[in-house]
Amino acid sequence: MKALPFKLIPTLEARIEPSLIMKISSPILAIFLTLIVGSILFSLLGKDPLHAMQVLLVAPLSDAYNINEMLVKMGPLLLCAVGLAICYRANLWNIGAEGQLLIGALGGSAVALQFVDSSAWFALPLTLIAGVLSGMLWAAIPTLLKLKFNSNLILTTIMFNYIALSLLNWGVHGPLKDPDGYGFPESAMFSEATTLPLLFSEGRAHLGVLFALVLALMTAFLLSKSHLGFQIKVFGSDEAAAKYAGFSSTKLTWIVMLFAGALAGLAGIAEVAGPIGQLVPGISPGYGYSAIIIAYLGRLNPIGTILATLFMAVLYMGGDLAQIELGIPTAVIGMFQGVLLFFLLACDFFINYRLNFNKSNAAYAQ
Amino acid sequence: MDIDFITQILFAAIKTGTPLLLIALGEVVCEKSGVLNLGQEGMMLMGAVVGFLAAYSTGSAGLGIFGAIFMGATMSLIFAFLVLHLNTNQVATGLALTIFGTGLSAFIGSGVVGETIQGFQPIIIPLLSDIPVIGKIFFTHDLLVYISILLAIAIAYVTNKTRIGLILKAVGENPNAANAIGINVLKVRYLAVLFGGAMAGLSGAYMSLVYTPMWIENMTSGRGWIALALVVFASWRVGNIVLGAYLFGLASIMHLVLQGMGWSISSNLLSMLPYVATVIVMVIIGADHFKEKLLAPRSLGKPFNPRQMA
Numbered sequence: 001m002k003a004l005p006f007k008l009i010p011t012l013e014a015r016i017e018p019s020l021i022m023k024i025s026s027p028i029l030a031i032f033l034t035l036i037v038g039s040i041l042f043s044l045l046g047k048d049p050l051h052a053m054q055v056l057l058v059a060p061l062s063d064a065y066n067i068n069e070m071l072v073k074m075g076p077l078l079l080c081a082v083g084l085a086i087c088y089r090a091n092l093w094n095i096g097a098e099g100q101l102l103i104g105a106l107g108g109s110a111v112a113l114q115f116v117d118s119s120a121w122f123a124l125p126l127t128l129i130a131g132v133l134s135g136m137l138w139a140a141i142p143t144l145l146k147l148k149f150n151s152n153l154i155l156t157t158i159m160f161n162y163i164a165l166s167l168l169n170w171g172v173h174g175p176l177k178d179p180d181g182y183g184f185p186e187s188a189m190f191s192e193a194t195t196l197p198l199l200f201s202e203g204r205a206h207l208g209v210l211f212a213l214v215l216a217l218m219t220a221f222l223l224s225k226s227h228l229g230f231q232i233k234v235f236g237s238d239e240a241a242a243k244y245a246g247f248s249s250t251k252l253t254w255i256v257m258l259f260a261g262a263l264a265g266l267a268g269i270a271e272v273a274g275p276i277g278q279l280v281p282g283i284s285p286g287y288g289y290s291a292i293i294i295a296y297l298g299r300l301n302p303i304g305t306i307l308a309t310l311f312m313a314v315l316y317m318g319g320d321l322a323q324i325e326l327g328i329p330t331a332v333i334g335m336f337q338g339v340l341l342f343f344l345l346a347c348d349f350f351i352n353y354r355l356n357f358n359k360s361n362a363a364y365a366q
Numbered sequence: 367m368d369i370d371f372i373t374q375i376l377f378a379a380i381k382t383g384t385p386l387l388l389i390a391l392g393e394v395v396c397e398k399s400g401v402l403n404l405g406q407e408g409m410m411l412m413g414a415v416v417g418f419l420a421a422y423s424t425g426s427a428g429l430g431i432f433g434a435i436f437m438g439a440t441m442s443l444i445f446a447f448l449v450l451h452l453n454t455n456q457v458a459t460g461l462a463l464t465i466f467g468t469g470l471s472a473f474i475g476s477g478v479v480g481e482t483i484q485g486f487q488p489i490i491i492p493l494l495s496d497i498p499v500i501g502k503i504f505f506t507h508d509l510l511v512y513i514s515i516l517l518a519i520a521i522a523y524v525t526n527k528t529r530i531g532l533i534l535k536a537v538g539e540n541p542n543a544a545n546a547i548g549i550n551v552l553k554v555r556y557l558a559v560l561f562g563g564a565m566a567g568l569s570g571a572y573m574s575l576v577y578t579p580m581w582i583e584n585m586t587s588g589r590g591w592i593a594l595a596l597v598v599f600a601s602w603r604v605g606n607i608v609l610g611a612y613l614f615g616l617a618s619i620m621h622l623v624l625q626g627m628g629w630s631i632s633s634n635l636l637s638m639l640p641y642v643a644t645v646i647v648m649v650i651i652g653a654d655h656f657k658e659k660l661l662a663p664r665s666l667g668k669p670f671n672p673r674q675m676a
Contacts, residue, residue: 093457145645151652152598154404154457158591159641159648166638173634289465296458329476331583334469338408341462342444345454 010355022351027297027304030343031311037339047326055325056318066317068203072275074313075209076101076267076284080291081309082216083260085300086223089236090256096142096157097264098288099164100135104265105272106164106171107134109187109279112194112272113176123193128269135265136258138164143257147250161288172281187279196274208270213306215263220302232256264288285316286334293341312337369499375616375623376503380511383615385410385569385577385586387514390593390600390607391521392565397597398525399558400538400665404460405445407590408467409563413438413570415475418581421483431510431571438567439560441467446559450552453669464590472583485579486510510572515608517565522604534558538663541670551670566590588641595644598651601661617643 038056039049060070080097087094108131115123142156169185178188196206223229235242235252243249267287272279294312298305319333389406396403403409413434421430445463448454486508495505525531536544537554545551569589574581592614600606621636651658 095461145649145652149649149652151645151648152595155591155595156645156648158588159595159645162588162641163638163645166634166641169637170632170634174632292461293465329473331469331472331476335466335473336469338462338464338466338469341458341465342448345448345459345462346452349452349454 006357026347033343034340060314060317068205070317071205075212076287078212078309079263079267081294083263085295093154099161100138100264101268102164103138104131104135104268108269119193131269136261139261204275206274379616383612385572387611388569392562396562402667405463408464409441409566410570410590411471412467413567414574415471417571418574434567434571439564442563
């Protein structure tokens with residue numbers, strides 16, 4: 001029997017340089033693998049996998065209504081993800097987008113509800129500013145605790161997510177509850193003056209989605225062209241070098257965290273002043289957590305994040321459609337997101353390593 | 367406040383603290399080996415849902431417990447493979463595990479939301495339970511509470527007094543040195559992570575089989591995260607973890623205490639108490655940075671890469 005010219009079981013070897021091709025293709029590969037796992041899961045559940053994938057990925061883009069709804073989901077996801085991407089670039093483990101979003105919605109609503117019977121032109125800007133400031137405040141507390149008391153940012157931001165949820169529930173059950181609402185835990189409907197204008201003649205896509213896109217592009221520009229963007233990059237990859245270069249880590253931490261808080265706060269107020277139209281307990285189906293995955297999927301790059309958000313919004317929309325058409329609980333989307341991040345992390349391994357099938361130069365990398 | 371009320375509160379504090387104790391005991395072993403697994407919440411939820419499903423379909427709470435332990439360990443195996451073999455970032459991988467577990471548990475549990483089962487009956491220990499006040503607080507619990515205390519004693523003994531504990535410590539403090547004297551670092555870390563997963567599963571089962579007993583989406587409500595703070599708070603010492611778990615248990619039922627004392631604060635506001643307590647604890651720990659650095663396993667969160675050694 002003649003020996004094969006290549007090895008059946010490849011050996012693993014370190015790459016000399018990280019692979020740029022792998023860095024870009026890893027998210028695509030991860031999405032592909034996730035869809036394979038999804039297909040297997042759907043087959044096990046007795047659904048036709050091709051039909052399920054069609055419902056999940058194609059149907060959300062099939063008509064004007066679905067595209068509108070998909071854009072509505074894109075808004076908050078993109079805003080949160082861009083903020084988180086910048087944080088992760090600077091090595092700041094901010095998991096608090098969900099809480100910042102909820103508090104943004106709460107704080108903005110408190111202002112919007114002062115204008116229920118008003119048509120003042122400044123009502124909407126004030127509402128949005130209140131939402132942004134509330135989100136910033138909610139990011140500022142863990143930042144302060146980190147800088148002053150060196151407390152763990154991951155755990156404090158997570159705890160602030162839970163505290164935010166309690167506060168939101170308190171708001172809709174207490175001071176912000178609609179007095180004429182028959183006891184439902186909801187605020188009054190916002191007036192026209194505090195509602196974001198719609199983008200198209202039909203559907204629910206609103207100005208907030210446009211804000212998200214513009215802000216993502218602006219962030220991309222600032223990151224690549226400004227000195228601040230450069231500082232963040234250096235700070236994230238080598239903190240010692242950043243300090244040596246005289247960059248203030250305190251200042252950068254504040255800027256990055258407040259920026260992320262502002263974006264998440266805007267996401268929150270844009271949800272209640274946009275598609276929802278009032279403050280309710282269920283504002284976010286975990287947008288702030290999904291944004292973590294989006295940020296990674298988009299390679300912590302604002303432009304990549306736009307593409308990743310598009311995929312995730314389609315998936316969210318597809319999850320809604322799958323529940324209606326296939327009777328699959330929407331929770332399946334959360335599971336897909338987890339699998340996706342697993343695959344992404346695993347594929348990223350091959351940025352720094354490669355499989356060697358070649359018999360002759362196995363020792364080359366050593 | 368009479369003595370009966372205080373007795374009831376302390377009894378409830380132990381009951382509420384037990385899931386935290388179970389999961390923190392698993393996590394402390396995992397962290398002692400140098401691995402930080404932020405997937406606690408996801409593993410706990412999976413344990414809770416699988417434990418409930420197993421108990422619901424077989425009618426046996428005992429099988430539910432085994433199912434939950436198995437599920438928790440399986441979940442941690444995914445984490446272990448990614449972190450130990452592919453050297454992925456431990457923080458990101460742990461987060462992925464939590465997101466995955468949250469989604470998957472909601473998915474597979476969607477059919478049994480609101481169903482109830484026969485949970486564990488309390489076991490009243492004869493003689494000891496007759497001691498006034500203390501007897502009621504400590505010796506009228508269900509089986510898992512006693513098991514959690516026995517486990518705490520066993521883990522304290524093994525980590526402090528045995529060769530296994532020494533190996534665990536060596537791997538967590540200095541994996542390169544441990545490797546040099548012939549300890550299989552990856553194997554030790556695999557086992558530690560698996561143990562953490564099994565305990566997280568058991569803790570989840572406590573929630574869905576004993577504490578409530580039913581399955582609700584996201585029913586662990588952050589206990590996995592609180593346990594992570596608890597381990598740091600306890601300076602990686604088992605005795606402190608037991609105390610801390612019961613203290614957090616007390617914080618979690620504080621709203622009942624305050625309502626019992628006639629305070630009228632919104633229950634929505636009071637429900638944030640355990641989380642606020644955790645933040646305060648994080649501030650206290652962080653402020654004593656020197657101590658934390660001294661006590662934390664040296665290689666915590668850092669990958670060990672045998673490929674670089676070769």
